[in-house]
Amino acid sequence: MNRLRLYDFLPSGNGYKIRLLLIQLGVPFERIDINILAGESRTSEFLNKSPNGKIPVLEIEPNRYLAESNAILIHLAEGTEFLPYDRFLRAQVFQWLFFEQYSHEPFIATSRFWISILKRGKEYQEELKSKQEKGYAALQVMEDHLRSHSFFVGERYTIADIALFAYTHVADEGDFDLGEFPSIQAWLERVKSQPRYIPIDDKLEFINQN
Amino acid sequence: MNRLRLYDFLPSGNGYKIRLLLIQLGVPFERIDINILAGESRTSEFLNKSPNGKIPVLEIEPNRYLAESNAILIHLAEGTEFLPYDRFLRAQVFQWLFFEQYSHEPFIATSRFWISILKRGKEYQEELKSKQEKGYAALQVMEDHLRSHSFFVGERYTIADIALFAYTHVADEGDFDLGEFPSIQAWLERVKSQPRYIPIDDKLEFINQN
Known part of the structure; x- marks a missing residue:
């Protein structure tokens, strides 16, 4: 291959x-x-x-x-196993993937980018304020869903979890406080305990040496 | 059913x-x-x-x-027929669907919403300016692609075209001028000539009467 x-x-x-x-x-x-x-x-x-x-x-x-x-x-x-075969479950995975790109990433990821990657949070102060409101709204939708579900779709770990985990688990770097979202916190731990989990800053240096 | x-x-x-x-x-x-x-x-x-x-x-x-x-x-x-079976073509359809929701809709659709639906363009003047730049960037990506393609994926009409058509064909209602985008204009006509095409304001009043 x-x-x-x-x-x-x-x-x-x-x-x-x-x-x-x-x-x-x-x-x-x-x-x-x-x-x-x-x-x-x-x-x-x-x-x-x-x-x-x-x-x-x-x-x-x-x-x-x-x-x-x-x-x-x-x-x-x-x-x-990361994308269900059942037609309605698949559709729900896609739904969460679009939710992530439209209602989550532009607020939580962009805030993190300005604050922690560019280190220009002061300059973007005004824009950051409006991003806070919408980012917290996305987190609330996630919290409400996870209050009665272990994972986003079909009670198992799928790419919907991977997509939403990526920026949620570093939301603090965008000044989002997950303190009021206990179900999100428990879900983050469930994702971190999946087999072969790697952290975001793992350079995976071994992979280019194979 | x-x-x-x-x-x-x-x-x-x-x-x-x-x-x-x-x-x-x-x-x-x-x-x-x-x-x-x-x-x-x-x-x-x-x-x-x-x-x-x-x-x-x-x-x-x-x-x-x-x-x-x-x-x-x-x-x-x-x-x-609206979603190809071939694995790489499918992936390209998905790519354009996410492009639409992340790089196109938040700028072109939101401008149209403020200006032509809410009729509050004056109030949103500042935000509209930054939406112009990003909306035109999305249109440029589309124009460059359509210069050598009849449709977005696989040279036939798919849901990638439907998704991108929805707000592009009414972009003028968000103060976007398609004058500089001849390939987009020709593609809009190709979409409008598809069988069973309906305009956005068609109330489809017959459908609830069947």
């Missing part, structure tokens, strides 16, 4: 989603670091791979690229 | 995506209007169906609800 190549940026939760799933699937891959802070995702070479200029990008075969973290998750999980 | 129920708001492009696909699939459904401007998507009755408080919601079976327009599209299109 052709070896997958992941164009990635270590602090990115969107990149982490793919790293975590690939490791849990036991699929070998090569990780290529794109320093988005140094403009490496805006070069014409990179834009040829990913016209929207965002990481992660997965090179599935030589010169066949796939962008959008949650689309990559679906692609990799198809036919595995 | 159980009849589908679509909770919908006529001016919504996200609702329109589902209406258009259902009509093109020839699937009968009941349309229930939820006036989001009158708070009807924030009642406890509606939040029980859709905890994130957004339309459209599809009631697949009595008391089985599915939210997120693009997740509904995938669910309905599975096994039909």
Whole structure:
């Protein structure tokens, strides 16, 4: 089999989603670091791979690229235990994946990016305020769901959990306090206890040496 | 077969995506209007169906609800000509669906909502400015792709086209000018010439009378 190549940026939760799933699937891959802070995702070479200029990008075969973290998750999980076969359960997984990209990531991930990655929280003070409200609204939707569910869909760990875990477990780096969300906290622990779990800052240095 | 129920708001492009696909699939459904401007998507009755408080919601079976327009599209299109079977083509469809929700809808649809639905463009002047830049960036990504493709994926009409068409064809209502995007304009015409095409404001009054 052709070896997958992941164009990635270590602090990115969107990149982490793919790293975590690939490791849990036991699929070998090569990780290529794109320093988005140094403009490496805006070069014409990179834009040829990913016209929207965002990481992660997965090179599935030589010169066949796939962008959008949650689309990559679906692609990799198809036919595995990480994406249910049942039609209604699948649809619910997709529902949570779109929820994550529309109602969660733009608020929680962006706040974390400004505050903890760019270290320019002061400059973005006004925008951060409106992000707080919407980010907490997303967390409340998650908390309400997890009050009566162990995982997001079908009472088992799927890519819906991976997608939502990525930025929720580092929400504090975007100044979100999970103190009032006990069900989210318990779920974070359930995700962390999954087989082959890796933390977001694991450089996976071994993988490029195989 | 159980009849589908679509909770919908006529001016919504996200609702329109589902209406258009259902009509093109020839699937009968009941349309229930939820006036989001009158708070009807924030009642406890509606939040029980859709905890994130957004339309459209599809009631697949009595008391089985599915939210997120693009997740509904995938669910309905599975096994039909509107979603390719080939694994890489499917992944590309998903990629464009996430692009639409992350890089397109929050800028183009939200501008249209403020300006043409709420009629409060003046009030949102500052926010609208930053939405312009990002909305045009999304249109540029589409234009570049469509310069060498008839449709978004696999040279045929799929749910990727439906999702991106919904707000692009009314982008002028959000003060976006498509004059500089000839490939988008030609693609809009190709979508409009598909069999069983319906416009966004078609009330489909016949469907509840069957």
